[in-house]
Amino acid sequence: MADPASRVIVAIDRMTRTDAHADVARLGKRVSCLKLGLEFFVANGPQGVRAVAGPSPLFLDLKLHDIPNTVAGGVRSACSLNPKFLTIHASGGEAMMRAAAEAAKAAGSSRPNLLAITVLTSLDDGDLAAVGQSTPMRDQARRLAALAKKSGLDGVVCSAHELGALRAECGPDFLLVTPGIRPSWTAAQDQKRATTPAEAVRQGADYLVIGRPITQADDPAAALDRIAAEIQAG
Numbered sequence: 001m002a003d004p005a006s007r008v009i010v011a012i013d014r015m016t017r018t019d020a021h022a023d024v025a026r027l028g029k030r031v032s033c034l035k036l037g038l039e040f041f042v043a044n045g046p047q048g049v050r051a052v053a054g055p056s057p058l059f060l061d062l063k064l065h066d067i068p069n070t071v072a073g074g075v076r077s078a079c080s081l082n083p084k085f086l087t088i089h090a091s092g093g094e095a096m097m098r099a100a101a102e103a104a105k106a107a108g109s110s111r112p113n114l115l116a117i118t119v120l121t122s123l124d125d126g127d128l129a130a131v132g133q134s135t136p137m138r139d140q141a142r143r144l145a146a147l148a149k150k151s152g153l154d155g156v157v158c159s160a161h162e163l164g165a166l167r168a169e170c171g172p173d174f175l176l177v178t179p180g181i182r183p184s185w186t187a188a189q190d191q192k193r194a195t196t197p198a199e200a201v202r203q204g205a206d207y208l209v210i211g212r213p214i215t216q217a218d219d220p221a222a223a224l225d226r227i228a229a230e231i232q233a234g
Contacts, residue, residue, distance in 0.1 A: 003032075004231035005224055007201065009059045009085075009177070011035040011211030012052065015043045020052045026220045033084060035059035035209055049081055057084040059209070063117055065089035068099035075100045075114070079107035085177070087157060090116035090144035091133075097151035105152075113175060116148035118158045118166075121180035138162050142169050149174055155206070160195035163203035179209040183227055197231050 010031050014020040020040060024031075034056045036049055041062060044052075049060070060083035064074045071088060078086050088100050097116060104114045118141040119128065125135045134140050141162040146169050148156050155175025158166055163176055170176075178200045197208055210227065217223035 003228070004201075005030065005228040006032045007205070007207055007231060008197075008214075008224060008227060009033040009035050009207050009209045010214055010224070011037070011061075011179075011209055012040070012215065013037065013211050015039055017044055017048050017051060020048075023215045023220070024052060024054075024056075027214070027224065028221050030221045030224050031056060033057040033059055033207075035061050035211070037061040038063060046077075046081055053081075059083065059085040059087075060112070061085075061087050063087050063089055064100070065092045066096070068092075068096045071096050072099040072103040075103040076107070079104065079110045079112065082110050083112045085115055086112040087115050087117055088153075090118055090148045090156065094147055094151050097148060097153055101152035113154040115175065115177055116144065116151075116153050116156045118144040118148075118156050118162065121159050138165050142166060145170055145174075157209075160200040160203055160205060163200065163205055167204040175206050176204055177207045177209060178205040181208045181210045181213075183210075183213050183223075183230060185213075197227050198234055201231050202234065 012020050012023050012034055034053055060078055060081060064071045101114055104111050119137055125137050128135050128140060141158055142165050145156045145166045149170045155177060157177045159180055160178050166176055181197055181200055184196050200208055214220050214223045
């Protein structure tokens with residue numbers, strides 16, 4: 001990617017259209033992709049997503065997780081919004097992911113890149129153990145990523161700390177999208193496994209999901225440029 005900023009998916013973590021519109025307006029034309037998630041979707045529905053995203057490429061972060069038929073139906077409905085990326089949970093299993101992949105494929109030109117959530121970046125090994133999932137974290141993420149690839153998905157959402165292992169497991173063409181990114185000048189906040197933009201790219205991330213360090217900056221467009229420069233400098 002020639003422009004480092006094109007790796008950045010800006011998370012618009014807002015509930016109202018007014019606030020989301022304001023964030024997008026402050027970014028101007030510099031943003032390459034916008035992320036709208038479950039909170040916004042539930043509050044505003046597909047019409048709200050269309051109104052805020054406009055012509056910008058869309059990362060629709062719904063994290064679908066249900067029985068295969070229901071998730072397939074959710075994917076088909078989401079494709080009407082023409083998202084570039086759409087998320088489901090890998091922990092839903094192979095049958096669910098295959099059903100989602102088939103539903104996405106049927107969308108033709110509106111087909112999104114279907115990404116599986118491996119392990120949420122707000123969790124650590126203790127959290128996984130508490131819900132009965134295998135640890136250490138990296139093994140669980142690698143297991144779920146391999147299952148997502150086998151099931152026909154385009155990539156996964158994963159912590160930067162699993163990037164090297166997942167790239168080795170899944171190969172160069174499998175998309176790795178990394179949240180929990182915090183530039184060196186910001187606090188980690190609620191992300192237990194945060195890392196810097198430059199480090200994530202060095203470890204093999206294709207795209208970085210970054211929200212508050214950009215949207216809560218005094219000048220969001222300048223913050224995005226600063227992140228791009230950090231990536232460029234390596």
